[in-house]
Amino acid sequence: MPNFKPKKMKKIKKKGKIKITLDKKHKEKMLEFQNIKENLIPLFDNELEDLKKKFKNSNNIEEKLLIKEKIKIIKKKKKKKKKKKKKKKNKKKNNIY
DSSP: OOOOOOOOOOOOOOOSOOOOOHHHHHHHHHHHHIIIIIIIHHHHHHHHHHHHHHHHHHHHHHHHHHHHHHHHHHHHHHHHHHHHHHHHHHHHHHHOO
16 A cells, blocks of 8 residues: 555646747747838838829929928838848847857
8 A cells, every 4th residue: 555645637727828939039020021121112112203203293382392201201211111120130140249
């Protein structure tokens, strides 16, 4: 007759949190950069080209000013996206070394 009492198997409960690994985070960032490179930047370029054509063809001064403002806004957005991409890559390089 054994001197110990056998224990029941414990059930592990999941709390709904998904583990985020470094690899998953890296894939997310790389997909984000790829999206910026393949989708957003060409979209901004196309919009800029269209607005520049409209700017050249329009005769109204008010319309030209509105178009010029839109061009500035799009250029800023494009610059932010490119800067974000460079910033993240530079940050990675600094963490590696």
